[in-house]
Amino acid sequence: MNFADWMSAVQDRTEAALATYLPPADTLPARLHDAMRYAALGGGKRVRPLLCHAAGAVFDASSDELDRAACAVELIHAYSLVHDDMPCMDNDTLRRGKPTVHVEYDEAIALMVGDALQSLAFQVLAETPAAPSRHSRLSSMIALLAHAAGSRGMAGGQAIDLAAVGRTLTLAELEQMHIHKTGALIRAAVLLGGHCGEADDAALANLTHFANRIGLLFQVIDDILDAEASTATLGKTAGKDAAQNKPTYVSLLGVSRAKELAAELRDNALAALASFGARGERLAGLTRYIVERDF
Amino acid sequence: MNFADWMSAVQDRTEAALATYLPPADTLPARLHDAMRYAALGGGKRVRPLLCHAAGAVFDASSDELDRAACAVELIHAYSLVHDDMPCMDNDTLRRGKPTVHVEYDEAIALMVGDALQSLAFQVLAETPAAPSRHSRLSSMIALLAHAAGSRGMAGGQAIDLAAVGRTLTLAELEQMHIHKTGALIRAAVLLGGHCGEADDAALANLTHFANRIGLLFQVIDDILDAEASTATLGKTAGKDAAQNKPTYVSLLGVSRAKELAAELRDNALAALASFGARGERLAGLTRYIVERDF
Numbered sequence: 001m002n003f004a005d006w007m008s009a010v011q012d013r014t015e016a017a018l019a020t021y022l023p024p025a026d027t028l029p030a031r032l033h034d035a036m037r038y039a040a041l042g043g044g045k046r047v048r049p050l051l052c053h054a055a056g057a058v059f060d061a062s063s064d065e066l067d068r069a070a071c072a073v074e075l076i077h078a079y080s081l082v083h084d085d086m087p088c089m090d091n092d093t094l095r096r097g098k099p100t101v102h103v104e105y106d107e108a109i110a111l112m113v114g115d116a117l118q119s120l121a122f123q124v125l126a127e128t129p130a131a132p133s134r135h136s137r138l139s140s141m142i143a144l145l146a147h148a149a150g151s152r153g154m155a156g157g158q159a160i161d162l163a164a165v166g167r168t169l170t171l172a173e174l175e176q177m178h179i180h181k182t183g184a185l186i187r188a189a190v191l192l193g194g195h196c197g198e199a200d201d202a203a204l205a206n207l208t209h210f211a212n213r214i215g216l217l218f219q220v221i222d223d224i225l226d227a228e229a230s231t232a233t234l235g236k237t238a239g240k241d242a243a244q245n246k247p248t249y250v251s252l253l254g255v256s257r258a259k260e261l262a263a264e265l266r267d268n269a270l271a272a273l274a275s276f277g278a279r280g281e282r283l284a285g286l287t288r289y290i291v292e293r294d295f
Numbered sequence: 296m297n298f299a300d301w302m303s304a305v306q307d308r309t310e311a312a313l314a315t316y317l318p319p320a321d322t323l324p325a326r327l328h329d330a331m332r333y334a335a336l337g338g339g340k341r342v343r344p345l346l347c348h349a350a351g352a353v354f355d356a357s358s359d360e361l362d363r364a365a366c367a368v369e370l371i372h373a374y375s376l377v378h379d380d381m382p383c384m385d386n387d388t389l390r391r392g393k394p395t396v397h398v399e400y401d402e403a404i405a406l407m408v409g410d411a412l413q414s415l416a417f418q419v420l421a422e423t424p425a426a427p428s429r430h431s432r433l434s435s436m437i438a439l440l441a442h443a444a445g446s447r448g449m450a451g452g453q454a455i456d457l458a459a460v461g462r463t464l465t466l467a468e469l470e471q472m473h474i475h476k477t478g479a480l481i482r483a484a485v486l487l488g489g490h491c492g493e494a495d496d497a498a499l500a501n502l503t504h505f506a507n508r509i510g511l512l513f514q515v516i517d518d519i520l521d522a523e524a525s526t527a528t529l530g531k532t533a534g535k536d537a538a539q540n541k542p543t544y545v546s547l548l549g550v551s552r553a554k555e556l557a558a559e560l561r562d563n564a565l566a567a568l569a570s571f572g573a574r575g576e577r578l579a580g581l582t583r584y585i586v587e588r589d590f
Contacts, residue, residue: 023446029454032446083410088402107383108457111406112450115378115413119445122417126438135430142437143421150414151318151327155407159324162403 003285007050014049014074015041017067021075021124035105035113036120040078043096047290048073048189051214054282055190055207059197065128069141069192072125076149077185079117082110084158122146141195148188157181161246169247175216182222183215190214190283206272210283213269218290220262223248224255225293266291298580302345309344309369310336312362316370316419330400330408331415335373338391342585343368343484346509349577350485350502354492360423364436364487367420371444372480374412377405379453417441436490443483452476456541464542470511477517478510485509485578501567505578508564513585515557518543519550520588561586 001009018040025034049070056066085092085100086107093103102110125142147153157180164177190211194204227250249258269287273280296304313335320329344365351361380387380395381402388398397405420437442448452475459472485506489499522545544553564582568575 027447029446029451029458031458032451032454036446079410083406086406088406109454111378111381111383112446112454114410115374115444116446116450118410118413119441119448119450123438123441123445126434126441128434130434132428132431135434136427138434139421139423139425139430139437142434143418146414146418146421149410150418151324151331151407151411152322153414155411155414156324156327159327159404159407163324163326 003282003289006282006285007289010050010053010070011046013063013067014046014070017071018074021071021120031105032109032112032116035101035109036116038098038104039082039101039113040075040117043098044074044078045293046070046074047218047286048077048185050286051186051189051211051283052193052196054286055193055199056196057193057282058207058276058279059194059199059203061193061197065130065196066193068124068128069196070189072121072145073185073189073192075117075121075124076145076154079114079121080149080154080158080185082117083114086110089158089162118149121149137195137198141192144191144195145188148184153180153184153188154182157184164247166245167247169252171252174247174249174252178216178219179212182219183212186215186218187211203275206275210269210272213265213272214287214290217262217265217269217287220249220258220265221290221293223250224258224262226250227255262291298577298584301577301580302584305345305348305365306341308358308362309341309365312366313369316366316415326400327404327407327411330396330404331411333393333399334377334396334408335370335412338393339369339373340588341365341369342513342581343372343480345581346481346484346506346578347488347491349581350488350494351491352488352577353502353571353574354489354494354498356488356492360425360491361488363419363423364491365484367416367440368480368484368487370412370416370419371440371449374409374416375444375449375453375480377412378409381405384453384457413444416444432490432493436487439486439490440483443479448475448479448483449477452479459542461540462542464547466547469542469544469547473511473514474507477514478507481510481513482506498570501570505564505567508560508567509582509585512557512560512564512582515544515553515560516585516588518545519553519557521545522550557586 022037022040023033025037027033052070052073053066081095082101084090085095086102093100098104101113122142122145125145128138130138149155157177160177161181169177187208190207191204194207199207226248249261253261266287270284273283317332317335318328320332322328347365347368348361376390377396379385380390381397388395393399396408417437417440420440423433425433444450452472455472456476464472482503485502486499489502494502521543544556548556561582565579568578
C-alpha cells in the first residue's frame with residue numbers, strides 16, 4: 001500500500017472507530033452527546049492516530065488494539081481543543097472550518113463536552129480486549145496517557161502558554177512550553193503504538209527520541225503556517241499568535257531560520273528511525289508529511 | 296476501632312495519600328499545581344473515600360490499594376466541583392468555606408485544574424502497584440471509573456441538571472438526574488472498594504444495590520440541608536437550589552415527605568448489606584452517618 005492510501009485507510013478507520021466509541025447522538029443526555037460527536041468526528045487530519053498506527057506498524061501490532069490507543073489519544077486531543085477554544089482560554093470561534101463548540105452550543109456544554117471526552121478516552125483504552133498477559137502493559141499505557149494529558153503534560157503546557165502571553169520567552173522557555181503542550185500527547189501517541197506491539201525498552205527509547213523531535217517539528221511548522229497561511233486554508237483563525245502577542249518560533253527566529261530548524265528536526269527524527277529499517281517507513285513518511293503539510 | 300475513630304483514620308490517610316499523589320506546589324507550572332492542591336486538599340468529609348474503604352473492609356482489601364481507588368474517585372469528585380462552580384455552570388463563589396477556584400485564581404486556571412485533576416485520577420488508579428494476576432481487574436476498575444465520570448454518568452447528570460433549571464420535573468426525572476449526577480460516582484466508590492477486595496459477582500450485585508440507595512439518600516439529605524441549613528454550617532452557599540429555581544426532593548415532596556423518603560432509602564440500603572453480616576458494619580455506619588449529617 002502506498003503512503004497516501006495507508007494514510008486514508010488509517011483516517012477512515014479512526015473515524016469509524018470514534019463513531020462507535022462515542023455514545024449515539026440520540027441517547028440521553030442527547031444535546032451533550034450530539035456536541036461530543038460534533039467535537040470529535042468529521043474533522044482533523046488525525047495526526048496522532050496516524051503516528052500511533054505508524055509506530056505500531058514497526059512491531060506488527062494488531063490494528064484493532066491500535067484503534068483503541070489511537071482513538072484514546074485523539075479523544076484527549078479533541079477535548080483539549082474544545083476547552084482551549086473557550087472564552088476564558090483562547091476565545092476562538094472557528095475550528096476545522098466550523099464554529100467552535102461553545103459558539104455552536106454554549107459554554108456549559110463545551111465545558112462538559114471536554115470533560116466527558118476525557119473520561120471516554122480512558123474508558124476506550126481501559127476496555128481494550130486483551131489477553132490476561134497483556135493487562136499489566138495496558139495499565140502502564142493508561143498511566144502513560146494520563147501523565148501526558150495532565151499537569152505535567154498537555155494541561156501543564158497550556159498553563160505555561162497562558163502565563164506566557166505578552167511576555168518575551170527565550171527559545172529554551174518556548175521549547176519547554178511546547179514539549180508539554182503539544183509534545184506530550186504526540187509522544188504518547190507514538191509510545192502507545194509501540195506498546196501495542198510489545199516494543200522492548202530499547203525500541204521505546206528510540207521511539208521517544210523520534211517523538212520528541214516530531215513534537216517540536218510539528219509546532220515549528222504550526223507557527224510557520226500560522227504566520228504565512230490564510231484562515232481559509234487553515235480552517236481555524238490564522239495570524240492569531242501575532243494578534244495575541246504570543247511568542248512563537250517565527251517571532252523569535254524569523255521565518256527563514258524557523259524553516260532551517262524544521263529541516264534539522266526532520267533529519268534528527270528520521271535518524272532516530274534508523275534501527276527500525278524498512279519497518280519504520282510509515283513513521284518516516286509521516287515525518288515528511290508533517291514538514292510538507294499546509295493544514 | 297469505633298466508627299468515629301475509623302472515619303478519622305480513613306479521612307487522614309486519604310488526605311495524606313492525596314498530598315502525595317498531587318504534584319508539589321513548587322514544581323512547574325507552579326500556579327496550576329498550587330491551585331490543584333487548593334481544590335483537592337484540606338476540605339470535604341471524604342464521603343466517597345469512606346465508602347470505598349468501607350466496601351473494601353467487607354472483603355479485607357489492602358488499605359494501600361484502597362487508598363489508590365479512594366483517591367481516584369475523590370479526584371474526580373474534586374474536579375467536578377471546580378468545574379461546576381464556574382461562571383458558565385452554577386457560578387458559585389464559596390465552597391467548603393473558601394472562595395471557589397475561579398474566584399481565588401481565575402477562570403482559565405479553574406478550567407485547567409479540573410482537567411488536570413481528572414487526568415490525575417486515572418493516573419493514580421492505573422499506577423496501583425498490583426500483582427500481574429490483578430491487572431485484568433485493574434483495567435475493569437479504570438473502565439468503571441471512566442464510565443461513572445463520563446457522559447453516561449456524572450458529566451451526563453450535570454447536563455441533565457442544567458437542562459432542568461426552571462423546568463418542572465417529575466419525581467422519576469429528578470431521580471434519573473441524580474442517579475447520574477451524584478449516584479454514578481458514589482456507586483463507583485463502593486464498587487471499586489469491592490474490586491480491591493476481589494469481590495465476586497454476587498457480592499458486587501449486593502454492593503450495587505446498596506450504592507444505588509445510598510446515592511439517592513445522599514441527594515435527598517442534601518436537598519433537605521440546602522433548604523434548612525445556613526451557609527455558615529454548610530460551608531457553601533445555602534438555599535441556592537430554590538434561588539436558582541432548581542427542582543429538588545424538597546420542592547417536589549416537601550420537607551416532611553422528603554424525610555420519610557430518606558428513612559425508607561436508609562432501611563433499604565441497610566437491608567442490602569444483610570449478606571455481609573458483621574463485615575458490613577462500616578457501610579452500615581456510613582449509611583447512618585449520611586442520614587444524620589449536618590454538612
